[in-house]
Amino acid sequence: xxxxxxxxxxxxxxxxxxxxxxxxxxxxxxxxxxxxxxxxxxxxxxxxxxxxxxxxxxxxxxxxxxxxxxxxxxxxxxxxxxxxxxxxxxxxxxxxxxxxxxxxxxxxxxxxxxxxxxxxxxxxxxxxxxxxxxxxxxxxxxxxxxxxxxxxxxxxxxxxxxxxxxxxxxxxxxxxxxxxxxxxxxxxxxxxxxxxxxxxxxxxxxxxxxxxxxxxxxxxxxxxxxxxxxxxxxxxxxxxxxxxxxxxxxxxxxxxxxxxxxxxxxxxxxxxxxxxxxxxxxxxxxxxxxxxxxxxxxxxxxxxxxxxxxxxxxxxxxxxxxxxxxxxxxxxxxxxxxxxxxxxxxxxxxxxxxxxxxxxxxxxxxxxxxxxxxxxxxxxxxxxxxxxxxxxxxxxxxxxxxxxxxxxxxxxxxxxxxxxxxxxxxxxxxxxxxxxxxxxxxxxxxxxxxxxxxxxxxxxxxxxxxxxxxxxxxxxxxxxxxxxxxxxxxxxxxxxxxxxxxxxx
Amino acid sequence: xxxxxxxxxxxxxxxxxxxxxxxxxxxxxxxxxxxxxxxxxxxxxxxxxxxxxxxxxxxxxxxxxxxxxxxxxxxxxxxxxxxxxxxxxxxxxxxxxxxxxxxxxxxxxxxxxxxxxxxxxxxxxxxxxxxxxxxxxxxxxxxxxxxxxxxxxxxxxxxxxxxxxxxxxxxxxxxxxxxxxxxxxxxxxxxxxxxxxxxxxxxxxxxxxxxxxxxxxxxxxxxxxxxxxxxxxxxxxxxxxxxxxxxxxxxxxxxxxxxxxxxxxxxxxxxxxxxxxxxxxxxxxxxxxxxxxxxxxxxxxxxxxxxxxxxxxxxxxxxxxxxxxxxxxxxxxxxxxxxxx
Numbered sequence: 001x002x003x004x005x006x007x008x009x010x011x012x013x014x015x016x017x018x019x020x021x022x023x024x025x026x027x028x029x030x031x032x033x034x035x036x037x038x039x040x041x042x043x044x045x046x047x048x049x050x051x052x053x054x055x056x057x058x059x060x061x062x063x064x065x066x067x068x069x070x071x072x073x074x075x076x077x078x079x080x081x082x083x084x085x086x087x088x089x090x091x092x093x094x095x096x097x098x099x100x101x102x103x104x105x106x107x108x109x110x111x112x113x114x115x116x117x118x119x120x121x122x123x124x125x126x127x128x129x130x131x132x133x134x135x136x137x138x139x140x141x142x143x144x145x146x147x148x149x150x151x152x153x154x155x156x157x158x159x160x161x162x163x164x165x166x167x168x169x170x171x172x173x174x175x176x177x178x179x180x181x182x183x184x185x186x187x188x189x190x191x192x193x194x195x196x197x198x199x200x201x202x203x204x205x206x207x208x209x210x211x212x213x214x215x216x217x218x219x220x221x222x223x224x225x226x227x228x229x230x231x232x233x234x235x236x237x238x239x240x241x242x243x244x245x246x247x248x249x250x251x252x253x254x255x256x257x258x259x260x261x262x263x264x265x266x267x268x269x270x271x272x273x274x275x276x277x278x279x280x281x282x283x284x285x286x287x288x289x290x291x292x293x294x295x296x297x298x299x300x301x302x303x304x305x306x307x308x309x310x311x312x313x314x315x316x317x318x319x320x321x322x323x324x325x326x327x328x329x330x331x332x333x334x335x336x337x338x339x340x341x342x343x344x345x346x347x348x349x350x351x352x353x354x355x356x357x358x359x360x361x362x363x364x365x366x367x368x369x370x371x372x373x374x375x376x377x378x379x380x381x382x383x384x385x386x387x388x389x390x391x392x393x394x395x396x397x398x399x400x401x402x403x404x405x406x407x408x409x410x411x412x413x414x415x416x417x418x419x420x421x422x423x424x425x426x427x428x429x430x431x432x433x434x435x436x437x438x439x440x441x442x443x444x445x446x447x448x449x450x451x452x453x454x455x456x457x458x459x460x461x462x463x464x465x466x467x468x469x470x471x472x473x474x475x476x477x478x479x480x481x482x483x484x485x486x487x488x489x490x491x492x493x494x495x496x497x498x499x500x501x502x503x504x505x
Numbered sequence: 506x507x508x509x510x511x512x513x514x515x516x517x518x519x520x521x522x523x524x525x526x527x528x529x530x531x532x533x534x535x536x537x538x539x540x541x542x543x544x545x546x547x548x549x550x551x552x553x554x555x556x557x558x559x560x561x562x563x564x565x566x567x568x569x570x571x572x573x574x575x576x577x578x579x580x581x582x583x584x585x586x587x588x589x590x591x592x593x594x595x596x597x598x599x600x601x602x603x604x605x606x607x608x609x610x611x612x613x614x615x616x617x618x619x620x621x622x623x624x625x626x627x628x629x630x631x632x633x634x635x636x637x638x639x640x641x642x643x644x645x646x647x648x649x650x651x652x653x654x655x656x657x658x659x660x661x662x663x664x665x666x667x668x669x670x671x672x673x674x675x676x677x678x679x680x681x682x683x684x685x686x687x688x689x690x691x692x693x694x695x696x697x698x699x700x701x702x703x704x705x706x707x708x709x710x711x712x713x714x715x716x717x718x719x720x721x722x723x724x725x726x727x728x729x730x731x732x733x734x735x736x737x738x739x740x741x742x743x744x745x746x747x748x749x750x751x752x753x754x755x756x757x758x759x760x761x762x763x764x765x766x767x768x769x770x771x772x773x774x775x776x777x778x779x780x781x782x783x784x785x786x787x788x789x790x791x792x793x794x795x796x797x798x799x800x801x802x803x804x805x806x807x808x809x810x811x812x813x814x815x816x817x818x819x820x821x822x823x824x825x826x827x828x829x830x831x832x833x834x835x836x837x838x839x840x841x842x843x844x845x846x
Contacts, residue, residue, distance in 0.1 A: 307712060331714035345712055350705045350773045355698055362695045363714040370695040413713065 006065070007032045007195040008053065008084070008164050013062035015048050022048040024219045025062065030164065030195040035186060037198045037210035039239055041293055041458055044216040046199055050166055054079040054086050066163070085157030086166040093153055095142035100124035102141050103156050127155055131185050147178035151185055158189060165189060166197040171205055183209050201294045203232060203497075215239055232497040239292070240460055240493065252487025256468040257284040262452055263421055265304065267313035274299040275477035276312050281421065281452045286443065288467030289456040290492050296476035297456045298340055301423045304454070305330045305337040331364050333421075336414030340425040340456070342403070346410045349399030353391055354380035356398045357412045364417060383412035388438060404435025411442065422446065425456045440466060460489040472496055519766055519782040522815055526786060527551075530793035537796065546669040550792060552677075558788030559676035560585065560735040560752065564759035565766070565780040566680075566687050567728030572763050574704045574724050575772030576624060576631035581732040581759055583642025584616045585752030588736030590649035593657050593746035602661035610733045616642070617729025621722030635725075639756065646748035656745035666741025676738045680781075683734060687727070688777045697775075700724060704772025758787055765815055786815070 008030040015023040023045045030036050040046050051057040053064060055073030064071055066082055073079035076086060093102045101108075103124045108115040124137040131151050141149055150170055157165055167186075171179045186196060186209055200206055206213065207227060215222040215238040222238045261280035269276030274296050281287060291297045303310045306324045315322050323329045330337065339345035348356055358376050365371065371379075380394040387408040391401060398409050407427060414422055424443070428436045443466050447453055457463050463470055470487050472480040472495040480495040530550075531537040540549035564581045571578045591612040595605035616638060623634035649655075657663075668675045691697035702710040703717045711717045735755070740746045764770065765786055766779035790811050794804045817823060 305712075327712050328714050328716060337712065339712060344706070345709050348702050348705045348709055351698075351702060355702070359698075359702055359710070359715070360713040362698065363710075363716070365695070367694050367696045367699055367720075370693065 005032070005068075006030065007067060009065040010049070010053065011063045011065070013049065013052050013064065014060045015052055015057055016060055022219050023052065023059075026216065026219070026221045028214060028221070029224070030197060032193045032195050033190055034211040035190055035196045035198050035209050037200065037206045037213045038216070039199075039206065039213060039235070040216035041239060045219040046216055047168070048219070049216065050086070050168060050197070050199070054084055054166065080157070080161050083161045083163030084166065085161030085164065086168065087150065087153045087157050087170060088168045093141055093149065093156070096140055098138050099128075099135065099141050099144070099152055100137040102152055103127060103137075103159070107160070127159060128152070131155055131188070132181075145178065147174050147181055150174070150182060154185060154189075158194065162194070164195045164197070166199075168199050169201070170198075171200055171202060179205060201292060203235065203292075207232070233493065236292070236493050236497040240458065251485045252288075252464050252467050252470060252482070253286070254484040256484060257282050259283065262318060264316045265313065266316075268303065268310050268315060269312045270299070270303045270308055270310050271312070273308055273476065274303050277478040279471070279478075281454070283420075283452055284447050284450045285468050286447045286453045286455060286466050288463035288470040288487075289454060289473060290458075290460060290463055290470055291473035291496060296473040296478075298425055299476060300473065300478075301337065301425050301454065301456060305335060305423060307337075328363075331360060331417065334419050335421050335423065336360070336417060336419035337423045338407070338410045338414060338425060338427060340429070342406050342410060347398045347406050350397055352395045353384070353389065353398050353401070353409055354394040356409050357383055357416055360413045361416045379416055383415065387412055387442065402431075404431035407431055407435065407439065411439070419451065421452045421454070423454045423456075426458065427455065428457065428459060428462065460492050463487075463492065464489055515767070515776055516779050516782060518819065519779050519786070522765070523782055523786050523789065526789045526793060526811070530789065530796060533793070533797040542672055545672060546674065547672045550796060552674065554785060554788045554792050555677045556674045557792065558784050559680045559738055560755055561758045561762055561787060562680040562781050562784040563683055563731045563735040563738070564755055565762040565784045566684055566777055567724075567731030568759040568763050569766070569768055569775050569777050569780040570687075570691070570700060570724040571631070571728050572760070572768055572770060573700050573772055573775035574721055575707070576721070576724070577635065577760065577770070578620060578725060578728045579632065579635040579756050580616065580620060580638035580642055581728060581735075582752035582754060582756040583639050583646070584613055584729055584732035585736035585739055585755065586646035586746075586748050587616060587642050587649070588613045588733035589740030589751045590646040590655065590746040590748055592662060592737050592740050593655040594649050596657035596659040596662050597655060602659065605659070605662060606737065609737050610730065613729040613733025613736070614726050615729070616732070617726035618722065620729070621725035624725060625718045625721035643748055646746070646751070650746050650748045652748075654745045654747050658744070662737075662741050663744055664741075666738055666744070676742075679734060679738065683731065684777055684781050691777070696720075701773050701775065704775075759784075761812065762787055765812075765819075767819065
């Protein structure tokens with residue numbers, strides 16, 4: 001099949017945004033009659049590549065060839081006309097129109113200038129029968145399940161484009177049976193000679209349906225492999241950016257503090273987001289959390305901090321039961337939480353560095369007990385010095401700082417409240433090397449002072465360096481716990497990739 | 506820190522606009538600045554602006570806080586009608602002045618609580634949530650007045666609308682004290698900063714432990730409180746409650762006052778003083794157009810043109826252009842923001 005002539009080919013495509021290079025000379029080849037999976041963690045460049053192929057972005061350099069012809073799609077509609085159709089995770093159709101109208105919108109069969117309802121329906125029925133769907137096409141689209149809507153969207157894209165079909169996380173909101181239904185459709189289209197690009201975070205599904213896999217990381221091509229030549233270990237290694245031969249013998253910290261648990265979570269979970277888990281945290285202990293995107297890392301942190309409150313189990317602090325129904329409860333219990341998405345969940349962009357630093361402390365003190373302006377300035381200056389926040393002064397809006405400095409402001413906000421337990425979700429993502437090292441040093445320093453930390457990170461080397469224990473999450477459950485000398489990047493990757501543990505659970 | 510200088514720079518544009526409009530009026534109407542004392546009370550066009558501007562100024566105080574949270578309160582005009590009707594009803598039923606005022610203020614707070622509940626608890630978009638009371642409010646006011654204009658003769662209540670203390674008309678004193686108190690409360694406590702924080706980024710503030718739900722309800726209640734003051738003054742002024750016309754369209758003037766005052770409709774940084782100056786600018790325009798003797802049919806169009814001019818002058822595009830013309834292109838602050846990898 002790989003001997004087929006290339007259908008869609010990207011050669012050294014690059015795309016930059018101010019401050020970053022999202023895509024760095026990436027090659028990608030799709031041949032007719034294959035399902036080609038595109039994998040990578042957040043920010044790897046998957047969606048940038050797709051957008052360059054469909055014309056949603058203009059590529060900065062490189063060539064895109066469709067059947068050997070150089071193309072420059074102006075926008076996704078133009079790309080559709082050329083033969084490249086895209087179906088997104090959220091179905092982009094009109095839920096209040098009928099299935100038939102959605103299929104043919106803009107291209108309705110006409111008769112004397114009027115839309116012919118009879119022909120519209122019969123053509124819709126015929127089209128959908130190729131997809132194994134036998135439904136009433138005159139009912140509104142939103143009366144059907146997401147899976148059916150997804151297939152209608154695919155049918156529409158295939159009808160209008162017919163050469164290349166790009167599926168961007170089509171299975172994210174489907175159940176197992178619906179996924180199989182969708183895969184049946186994908187296999188049928190493959191036999192008809194379409195080239196299909198498939199993006200998903202679910203490795204099982206990728207192995208199930210794909211012929212070849214391309215992995216991107218940090219905007220670069222890691223490699224393209226046939227599915228037969230890959231196992232899960234190798235794939236996870238590619239995604240997390242490690243070479244198999246690079247046998248790092250570094251292990252986790254064995255100087256775990258002794259003593260009873262400071263915090264215990266029992267059967268703690270949130271239905272639909274995170275399976276119940278048990279977790280005990282000692283004072284001065286750093287617990288790392290590893291897993292792929294969407295595995296339940298952030299969901300665990302958000303349940304602990306009361307962002308999406310838990311609906312099963314309970315939490316104790318030094319034996320006393322504590323409420324964690326809202327972030328306010330968590331702050332009152334002495335927790336702090338630096339979220340993954342700094343821009344939307346973390347910083348208050350228009351407010352000054354000083355105000356951002358005192359915010360959590362002030363919120364805990366209440367509106368009627370303002371922190372005196374002089375004290376605010378002191379606190380801000382103290383943390384600007386201690387964390388080496390690069391700024392001209394404390395009154396600068398925090399939105400104008402670089403990512404690393406914004407992250408330091410987030411840490412300062414929580415450190416100002418003297419927390420006993422700090423949850424950091426991807427504290428080193430998207431920040432420069434210098435700030436990166438400083439934040440890791442700070443984590444070690446805080447733990448030495450007796451603070452307990454839960455650190456979520458995709459950087460395995462980093463986790464190994466500072467964790468006393470590492471919890472591995474997969475499919476929204478905690479699947480493994482490694483302690484001390486057991487922690488190596490290899491053992492973490494093995495736990496993430498292992499298939500058997502899942503069946504037993 | 507140079508807090509005073511920063512504060513002066515914040516309200517300078519509004520003061521300049523107000524001065525420009527006053528000068529403009531005095532050119533068209535030379536006797537404009539004449540102020541005299543008669544019957545122990547100040548009279549004259551400038552006093553008239555301060556006095557007539559009282560309802561919009563009061564509404565603008567509450568509206569500033571609501572808009573700072575990235576909300577809007579369309580119901581204030583209708584709440585004025587409800588509170589005016591409540592005061593008139595209390596007066597005709599023979600309640601003493603403190604009880605009458607307490608009833609009216611309680612009505613305003615209840616309206617604010619309702620709006621706050623819809624916005625903060627049910628998470629309805631503020632513009633839709635307050636639209637409900639904007640429409641229903643006049644109906645409620647009509648139920649209270651039983652469809653008629655409810656007149657009263659209670660001296661104390663009338664004093665609030667047309668009396669004077671130390672020659673200054675009572676409404677002027679009320680809005681100035683209200684403005685001062687609200688400013689002191691939000692700036693001497695942490696309320697101001699917390700309101701600005703939820704206005705800029707509600708989710709991040711909630712994650713930092715800010716009690717955003719209670720704060721949101723509180724700002725809508727503050728807006729209801731201000732509307733009740735305005736409603737009492739409007740009713741006291743005409744010695745009766747007119748459910749159909751009291752406070753009609755004043756919500757739009759209040760929003761305009763806040764916008765002219767430079768508080769962004771996208772929430773965040775706010776200034777009550779600047780909104781109050783905005784309210785005076787609007788009233789000065791109204792008075793000025795009347796004094797200048799233009800045919801009344803031109804009034805609204807002239808007002809619209811002046812507002813347009815003010816907003817164009819304040820628009821980001823104009824500011825950028827002004828900076829561009831003032832400085833060398835190399836020192837343009839926009840340049841420092843572009844990152845070249």
